[in-house]
Amino acid sequence: MPGMTDLAHIRNFSIVAHIDHGKSTLADRLIQMTGTVAERDMKDQLLDSMDIERERGITIKANTVRIEYPAKDGQTYILNLIDTPGHVDFAYEVSRSMRAVEGSLLVVDASQGVEAQTLANVYQAIDAGHEIVPVLNKIDLPAADPDRVKEQIEDVIGLDAQDAVLISAKSGYGIPDVLEAIVHRLPPPKGDAEAPLKAMLVDSWYDPYLGVVVMVRVIDGRLRKGDRIRMMQTGAVYGVDRLAVLKPAMVDIAELGPGEIGVLTASIKQVRDTRVGDTITHERRQAAAALPGFKPSVPVVFCGLFPVDAADFEALRDAIEKLALNDASFTAEMETSAALGFGFRCGFLGLLHLEVVRERLEREFDLDLITTAPSVVYRLHMKDGTMKELHNPADMPDPTYIDHIEEPRIKATILVPDSYLGDVLKLCQDRRGIQLNLTYAGNRAMVEYDLPLNEVVFDFYDRLKSVTKGYASFDYQITGYREDNLVKMTILVNGEPVDALSMMVHRDRAEMRGRAMCEKLKELIPRHMFQIPIQAAIGGKVIARETISALRKDVTAKCYGGDVTRKKKLLEKQKEGKKKMRQFGKVEIPQTAFIQALKMDA
């Protein structure tokens, strides 16, 4: 079993890139060209292991791979690549991963240029003190314009891009130059092998065979199999059962020294028992201080998940428990809705995280789900001086007891071709945005806005995409809470409140949102044998109203001896279809109406 490697022969790095700019393809090439994985085992985009990640071309969980590279200087280097999550929802995971390595490759599509996500992640890399090597990918495309993109990198990010490595990850062109750049332009890690153990918990996940697997980066000291280790935040003590490096398959190793990255298992039951960013030390000989900057990840977007078929509730519970094993940032509490029956109120790091979890539940566990409108966490400052967090508009207390309400705000960064700038500014303005900054790089504008998160979770992505024909890129970070005039809007169908449709809105936007919801429901709820009023109300005051007129005609004109069989089947089918209806007083609302009404697009 190999032992630890000396610091001078280690390079730890991550890859920063926008979705589609070729991060995963580059990672695959590095693995392939160094023979880390036999050719026949090579699957495209090896590091993105989940189906959804592969389909969407995004990385959700940090993955890592250890590459042995015989460099042109005759020495063999150990290159540890940590593949960081590419999306803002996982910003905290990104920042932890970044702190586990010393350098980054900044991959930019030579035809598309810098995007908003690239910016957020590259600033994280800069904050983490990384040495950064710009890499221009897809230079074999006819639209590639490396000089323009180099300029853009210098203008927008402020990095020297003159020595950028030009590659085509797809064809393999330039990959050897990337490997050499990693060795010669990125710094080796620092650390003291004789000091008490100090290692960072970079990531953890649940493996059905091994249990919880923990990824660590050793800062100081040595970590060996059989060691008794302590998690400094949680205080929990474990024995290391297994120590390995990822190539990317697990290969056992006797010890990990400073600068090295590997994984361990230690009979840890749940991913929840491990906290990304925690410091691992020895039980006996402890590190003097934990690594700085630990913060637990906190869900910021909440929604209800309900099974379409009430009979699937137990299956949903099992599925959520299984998912939670592997995703500590996702929370779930049982919820009951008059409209939707039994389900769960779930918390997510952001909208993408929500989408990914929902898709995994539907796909991996074969569930049909109804997702209620996403909501953010409001802070209710009560008149008695206490503060309550509101995760679900249905739980809103009597407003007379509330002094004021605060909502989370974000700083949004949008990069857009300047021809669409006007539309983007209008969209942000309509969403109660406050412009912070507006700069140009070539014909692209970068605009920063202070926006309420609740306006963004509603349908902001979709609107932004549609007004810019897909050319805008968007990223955000939560900046804090601010007081505003927020109210709970209730939807009443035939006089009955429909809990699943109530939402928190800004008072100034309530009429518009209420009207939109009523109009949508008018289209979605089928006519009944009586007239149905649909109302949006704040407290007792109706702010929008639509009426579904009574059904006038539902009758078969001709029905004789030869028609009975067919007619019977038709009526039975209708009767069967009623199972997919939810009863609201006298009104039956189809499941599909909820799904449609709660869709984020307005």
Added chain:
Amino acid sequence: MKHDAETTRFGLYVHWPFCTSKCPYCDFNSHVAAEVDMGRWLAAYQAEIARVAAATGPRVLSTIFFGGGTPSLMSADLVAAVITAARAAWTPANDLEITLEANPGSVEAGRFRDFRAAGVNRVSLGVQALDDAALRRLGRTHGTAEALAAVITAQDTFERVSIDMIYARQDQTPADWINELRRALALGTGHLSLYQLTIEDGTVFAARRTRGLLPGLPDDDRAAEMFDATQALCESAGIPAYEISNHARAGEECRHNLVYWRGQEYAGIGPGAHGRLNLPSGRSATEAIRAPGAWLYAVERRMSGEASCTLLSARDIAVERMLMGLRLHEGLTLAAIPTELRPSEAIIAELVDSGLLFDEPGRLRITPSGRLLTDRITAMLLPEPT
């Protein structure tokens, strides 16, 4: 309630699958054929009547109905021979009703006497419209004047005459329809079938509508208005509805169709014909092979044109009883439905409170204001799916 005692009524339906042309709204089992060998068809009908009679055993035959297709294209000899075979297979009732569906064309009118001689005592004329442009749009080959003449000839020839009309057509206003209906009522037939135009899947009209080529159809609200006007007008003319689309002077109801709506027994002979037979094994649904050639071949070679014969469950029977019975103004008695399959008191009460069902203990009967919602009401009253 006289009709409830009449559960033993037995009718025979004979399907003639051919037409000279196919109408764009029609989803019936009809085919256009250049020439038909009447002799082969007669032999096949005779064989089928004998086969079914062997299965049913002795019955009093109350009605015979020649439907199609266009049964007025059958030769009078063929019609006569089928009637003879039926009368021989079962015991004919004294007031045996024999209906033939006919096109109101001049050629057919010329043959009415022969059909009468063959034993037909009631005709149902497919007038459909009293407007030449509308008739062309409906794909009919006859004209208004021709149809009016055919109705008069039929009235001179047969004891009972019914006419079929189609309304809620493209670009038809309620005023247009009332005017047209007045003229139809003025013809003085004892029975009218007044159907709202329904675009059935698989028809030429359905294809046209999908491509947006069927503009000007009235919406449901407009169609409902036309329906209400129809009821009012027919009632004041003394020819009220007794079923959703069927109107008759007292005693002029189509006895054959009542057999269907009252859940009684009927044999179906001919391609695609359906039957409901009370066999020793229980009430069964029969269906004949649909394609005319295949049916004929099967009858000749295999001695049976039957495609399926399915024993109905108590639930099936109850569902059929309700969905047919609720179409009738007389409704149906709850006694016809096994206790466990009856609608709950709560649902009945809800419908009564909404004014959609009459408050008559032991009987399910839809009110005039509920008639246009009959399908919806029926769905509520049906037993829960198993």
